[in-house]
Amino acid sequence: QVQLVESGGGLVQAGTSLRLSCTASGRTFTSYAMGWFRQAPGKEREFVAAISGSGGNTHYADSVKGRFTISRDNTKNTVYLQMNSLKPEDTAVYYCAASRSYGSRRYRDYAYWGQGTQVTVSS
DSSP states (O other), X not given: OOOEEEEOOEEEETTOOEEEEEEEOSSOGGGSEEEEEXXXXXSOOEEEEEEOTTSOOEEEOTTTTTTEEEEEETTTTEEEEEEOSOOXXXXXXXXXXXXXXXOOOOGGGOOEEOOOEXXXXXX
């Protein structure tokens, strides 16, 4: 069982930056690939970024590539999402999630989820 708690959301202006954090419970953090997803009102939950258990591999949605960076600190059981050059269309609830295998962009492949943190980008 893994419990995930996100933090760092907020209201920011377009063009600025924000860093989300997600801290996991348990002693097997490195066994899990971690992902960030987001869901805007009236839309399906969509993949944002993922990182392997070691942190050596990452991949991103095309919509955020070059602006967002996912990273993890396994000594702190924490995964981060650095979001730069934010746009109003990035407005959503952001969720972190854990999966036993790396590489999937499907939310169904992630077994554990945080409660979400709201990111609102004003124009």
